[in-house]
Amino acid sequence: MKCIYCDEGTTKVVDTRESSDKIRRRRECKNCRRRFTTYETAEDLEITVTKREGESEQFSEEKIRNGVGRAAKKTSIDEDQIEEVVEAVKDEVRGKKQIKASEIGEVVKSELKKRDKVAYIRFASVYDSFEDVESFEEEVKELQNNN
Numbered sequence: 001m002k003c004i005y006c007d008e009g010t011t012k013v014v015d016t017r018e019s020s021d022k023i024r025r026r027r028e029c030k031n032c033r034r035r036f037t038t039y040e041t042a043e044d045l046e047i048t049v050t051k052r053e054g055e056s057e058q059f060s061e062e063k064i065r066n067g068v069g070r071a072a073k074k075t076s077i078d079e080d081q082i083e084e085v086v087e088a089v090k091d092e093v094r095g096k097k098q099i100k101a102s103e104i105g106e107v108v109k110s111e112l113k114k115r116d117k118v119a120y121i122r123f124a125s126v127y128d129s130f131e132d133v134e135s136f137e138e139e140v141k142e143l144q145n146n147n
């Protein structure tokens, strides 16, 4: 989420309080270090995620967090960074009624790619369920070329 003061950078959540109807989050800007509060109601994230096979499911923040956490295991990515990735996904879906699972996957991938290559490949390999070894290797090669 962008900072409301400097309109830049990423923010981290420093405190979360949940009540029955809304979630209050205290955020700190990583750029200017100022803090602000956001409120989120459950309806803000009532989004239908459509999958490739045509099935759909309710958007779940927890599911994203688990997936990212699994990819980040034993990498340089810490809990703060996992939250940043989750936040980036929520920024993408917020206000929408429907989103493709692949769009969420792309956000996660690009966020992981910026942070840790191993986590990125791990996530991408599960997410895209690479059809064959060749395309997986291509992906790895592409990463190496970018270094």
Ligand SMILES: [Zn+2]
Residues within 6 Å of the ligand: 003, 004, 005, 006, 007, 008, 009, 029, 030, 031, 032, 033, 034
């Ligand atoms: Zn700021």
